[in-house]
Amino acid sequence: MMRGCLAIYYRELLILKRRLPKMIPTMSVSPLLYLVAFGYAVGHGITIDGHTYLEFLIPGLVAMSSMTQAFAIASEINIARFYWNVFEEFQSAPISNMAYVTGEVLGGITRALLSVVIIIILGLIFGVRISCNPLFWLSVFLNSFVFASLAVGMAMLVKSHADQAMFSSFVITPMAFLGGTFFPVDRFPEWAQKILYFLPLTHASKAIRSTSFGSMPDLFSFFLLAIIGGIFFFIAFNCVNRARD
């Protein structure tokens, strides 16, 4: 299984390497705009829990960006499946579905980690240094694992690129804004907080923010992300199994 998984991951790395000169600016534009618009313009003078809004925002952007970049692997799989037909090459190779899913999820996690590095650098440019301790990276990893696994499952379920875009518009984008990224979830009405509690990004934002401030995180968030990630990974594995006609 290991070699099959590494072959899939290696392909993702090669594609990433080819696109890197274009991807780095693309990954930088949105966070940069959020930092300028929300961090400087809107959030100027605002403090949340003793931190400036910019300090509050950067971990939120880390959570959001790692989610969107990990989930972006779904588009890559769809392109490989519907336009390049490369998915058939993997299906006809002697590798297990588990190896395929693991390789793609690792690909998604790598993209996510890259985007986090970009945000950390942008943060430094804006004068904010976050604590990049092991727990911070663990929370980023778990968040990426959740959404990369979701992405692989979704990529197998959708029938076209348009379906994929629809899922992103109705699920990923709202979550990106409401999952505690730009403002604390406790500013919402109580009924809304109850709903938002079930979003994985809410827990990811919480874990990433507390670890980046150097405080002890709520371990329940880590536990929950690991469980959700495991469930999505299992679903992805089953979806790949069913992807054969």
Place this chain on the structure above:
Amino acid sequence: MIRIEDISKCYKNIHALRGVSLHVPEGELFAYLGPNGAGKSTTIRILTGLTRLDSGDAYLNGFHIEKETLKAKRQCGMVPQSINLDSELSVFENLDIHGRLFNMQRKDRNEQIQKILEYVELNDRKESQVKKLSGGMKRRLMIARAMIHSPKILFLDEPTVGLDASIRRRIWALIKRIEQSGTTIFLTTHYIEEAEFLAKRVAFLDEGKIVAVNTPERLMSQMGTWAVDRILDNQIETEYFKIREKANRYIALQEEGLTLRRVNLEDAFLKLTGRKVK
């Protein structure tokens, strides 16, 4: 060796395959001939693990394709009908990924890639991005990729579709060379001349059923040797003759507009199914 026993496949209400049985011995170049939608690609997709079969059994070199999937997949190389290369990556990278998928060690991979690129005459394009290759080069690269792990069985699904005549002939020469190396080749095509030129044996597939299996010569000889075509309003009426003189005499007795030619597999297919291959 390929053994197929009574396989069937149904997509919703469409019966793609209805009880197909076949045996292709080791080292044979076998052609699967039929019109579009006859079930050719479905058979290959089943044999290479891309599609599940509804009933029946299929074996590649003795390995059951559903029960021993990974072992069965290791036996074969697959060249699908549509180009499925990573166009952003280089020729070498495409081959390298395939070698990794088939669990080849780095040294073996590099040696095989070098060898196979020379074999398909693409060694000077090793570092080129795939999207910069011509259609014929991409086809040769796909064959090279399928051969990199030295499979015992090679599946070619319409390998020359959409290529011009000269490139098609080049691909045929390559397929012939692969056959000479002892690889079993299962080829689907709807090009009559491709099956005639390449195959040792041919199966006619029509509406998901095999209607005949034999050597091209035997299938054609059932019709005679010579055919005289008469072009009517919207169709061609054909008379068959064993001896050329008889065909010439027949032409002499008729009005003008008749064409004499050799019998081909299309004639045999038409007789058995009432339909043309193309």
